[in-house]
Amino acid sequence: QKEVEQDPGPLSVPEGAIVSLNCTYSNSAFQYFMWYRQYSRKGPELLMYTYSSGNKEDGRFTAQVDKSSKYISLFIRDSQPSDSATYLCASRLFTGANSKLTFGKGITLSVRP
């Protein structure tokens, strides 16, 4: 079992829909949780970054972490065609020289005009 599992997708929604992207993780020592967005034939870019449990909002995007159920979510409100991309969740330990990121496999989102 991978330490970070992500819904395989792909996912296609109409413009304006609310999108929910989800990951689960198995390592209870993970403390930091990230969502990266990757456009086609580009490198991933950091979208949201949260520490421990709770919600973080940035415009139309909300990242949610539930440590009790080891669940990571990204919500996109009023989705736009420009949101069409692959979304990767990632987790890492609290700190340390060997604190590497563990990525989910990514889910490809398509927002239809």
Next chain:
Amino acid sequence: NAGVTQTPKFQVLKTGQSMTLQCAQDMNHNSMYWYRQDPGMGLRLIYYSASEGTTDKGEVPNGYNVSRLNKREFSLRLESAAPSQTSVYFCASSPGTDYEQYFGPGTRLTVT
């Protein structure tokens, strides 16, 4: 600032050939990383360098070597390429291992 740059963008190799993928960052970051991305497998860490002068193996290091040439540059070498190394390779950097990573545009490598 160019951020993280990678060369080449595309490469086709024959089995057994060798090549070096180059990566440079201009953000004065301490840590640098090499990943490969394959369909259905996500991003997998090959090697990383927590700071200048140090390198460590990641999840899939077999068949690769790395050199942290200086603070800016981190190269990945394939000594004898195999078809299983066909992939998209990404270099990333971060201020330290406890910070978010910034990715380059990738190198698409095909080994025939």
